[in-house]
Amino acid sequence: MKIDPNSPDDLSAQIATALREAIVDGSLLVDARLPSEAELAAQFNVSRPTVREALKRLAAQSLIRTQRGAAGGAFVNRLSYDEARAAQVTTSTLLLSMNQISFDTALEARYALERACAPLAAQHRSADQLADLRAEIHRQTQPGLTDEAFCASDTAFHRTLVEAASNPVLSWHLAGAIEAMQPLMNVITFTARSREVIVQHHTDIANALEARDASAVLASLDALETYTGDLGDKVFAARAR
Amino acid sequence: MKIDPNSPDDLSAQIATALREAIVDGSLLVDARLPSEAELAAQFNVSRPTVREALKRLAAQSLIRTQRGAAGGAFVNRLSYDEARAAQVTTSTLLLSMNQISFDTALEARYALERACAPLAAQHRSADQLADLRAEIHRQTQPGLTDEAFCASDTAFHRTLVEAASNPVLSWHLAGAIEAMQPLMNVITFTARSREVIVQHHTDIANALEARDASAVLASLDALETYTGDLGDKVFAARAR
DNA sequence: CGGCTTTAATTGTCTGACAAATGAAAATCG
DNA sequence: CGATTTTCATTTGTCAGACAATTAAAGCCG
Known part of the structure; x- marks a missing residue:
């Protein structure tokens, strides 16, 4: 030294x-x-x-x-997953905001990563995790739910999906990535999103996980990505006008 | 404040x-x-x-x-991708070494992430990137190549694969993750790996990318994961003895 | 006008000091 | 002797003031 x-x-x-x-x-x-x-x-x-x-x-x-x-x-210090995730979220958030990442790029990355855990989640998901997913879906159907609470529940849903893969390393990478992109996603949510459609896709995902059907999980994720992407296009087109 | x-x-x-x-x-x-x-x-x-x-x-x-x-x-400071990746590699490396992550867990996470970019890579890969992949494969067949150089070329190959997805956000997450896991992978490489088998899998991947055949890329990645996993089992079984 | 010098601003480093926290040893008391 | 309290030494946290190194801009001169 x-x-x-x-x-x-x-x-x-x-x-x-x-x-x-x-x-x-x-x-x-x-x-x-x-x-x-x-x-x-x-x-x-x-x-x-x-x-x-x-x-x-x-x-x-x-x-x-x-x-x-x-x-x-x-x-x-023994680096904990929480500390590591917090650091990653800060880095990732700044990277997104400082380099003018387009919504499309972020969306593509986000769902590519989430698809990575779908087969493992279908294989390893526990009954508890399935129940957690159902509980979040139920919360999302409650009338009078604020936009903030809906978004929080949405995030929790996806985080549980990621953790269902039962791989701490994978969870760490994905949770940080998804969390960092959430603000960008919320831009859409707060303006144009239909809760019914989202809840339907979430239900499809939960059903596919219950059946341990990996390809059905992937199909539902694709549908959700397409829906969100279309919404994003509309929102940004309206803004450009 | x-x-x-x-x-x-x-x-x-x-x-x-x-x-x-x-x-x-x-x-x-x-x-x-x-x-x-x-x-x-x-x-x-x-x-x-x-x-x-x-x-x-x-x-x-x-x-x-x-x-x-x-x-x-x-x-x-405008956070660059390189700085962000360096930070992520440090964090990720420490997380792996301090929390006694098993080889199996790391391998599973690594290939799950790499699979995430396979369809996009098949879709977006450029001719240049394909040529880079071929060049690395050619380097890997050179006789007299040191283990270190082979590993470096292996890493370069996978990094190019990741970048072929043409999504900077995705590349950033994946490149950091893969780079951090490289030392763990090298434990295997230096002891038991057959270069011929690896090169064959790499060639399969390059061919599949050339044909823009996403499912063939996924199949080749699966084969490579299985091969590496089996090698890992052998190495750790031999150590336990 | 162009090149040189000076100057002021700012970070980098050092010295020395005191406050606050904290565990361990010493002192005290029953 | 044992338990409790007190004292103390160690270590980090903070402060004040100083000087060196660097650098851009202003001023000056040919």
Whole structure:
């Protein structure tokens, strides 16, 4: 772990990189305690504020956690799925908003990913997950439901579908992707969407999962994608006018 | 944007969150210049080192870039696909290594995701991309190729396949996911893999893409997954002994 | 007008200090 | 002796002030 004062990078960035590599390659195991800030400063031959900036960089990526007090310090953090998803959602949301992704592109990506889990979901879905899906559908039929609540239930439905695949790695990738695209989807929802049609597609999906019929799940997802895509075209055509 | 000195969170974390929200919700547009560190310190009523820690947190997520000098400062960064992918790979790699994901789970997720882009790739693949795939296959048949070079070519092949879908959002999600799983895949590669079999599957995929035959692409991917899965079982069975 | 110098603004880094939290050791008391 | 309280050392969190390095713009000169 060496630091070059003449590098174009900041010292704090170099130190953060050195520590990050030690964590990624396993030199620093989960829950291991890093040297104290004063010790790190001495090791790298920099001041404590510089070390602190490096540690804050790692903390921003949830790679470490810090604790004050006698037995305190910085500890290697076990990255949880929730933290990882939160990070992914932030990144993904910004990527979508900053690069002018069209609704069509986002929709295509979203359903391509969701189709990826359909066969596994049909195979592995539990009775509980099926019940959860039915419960969300029921909620979506309630009269007097606000648009916000309908959207939340819609998201929950798709998230349960993703989790029915019973693959945590897959769930992590898909949940983050779908969650990040939700705001874009809501643009449509709040203006033009017919709840009856959506609920019908959701019911089809739930039925297909109950029958463990993967191709029927895929067909229902295709229908939902087509419907949403047509709505999107209408909304954006109306806007352009 | 208010800061609570009695919050359980650090001041720098609160400031980072406030600024991050301003970026995400669009109050701070791409390339906008943030106030100088001294101004931020005055606004939030904290010291400059505290502001700097907050800014380093944002820099760690590639949300801002900083520049020294007279017209310098911190600027909202346009998140590029490359930066986003690098961040995703780091997160994803750690998630896999820290949560003891089994080879089977990773393999299942990886091929589920790759299948997601197969129909789109068959539809949208360009002649150039097809040529790239053929070139990688040719490289993989060269005698005297090191294991490292073979793995690199394998990764390039799959990455080109993903990019053939011509959907940047999808490519971003998939490329990050596949890249992060590569080390796990290499465990297999370096011990038991037959290059001839792999090359044959790659050739099948390229042929199917040339014919724009989505179901043939899916079938070839399935075959490759099955082959890799069987190899994995053997390797881990041998290890357990 | 073009090139050079100066200047002001801004980030990067350092030093030294104090506050706050916290666990462990020491002291005290029943 | 045992339990409780107190003290203390360690460590992170925050602050103030300073100087160095960088850089764009303003000013100056030929």
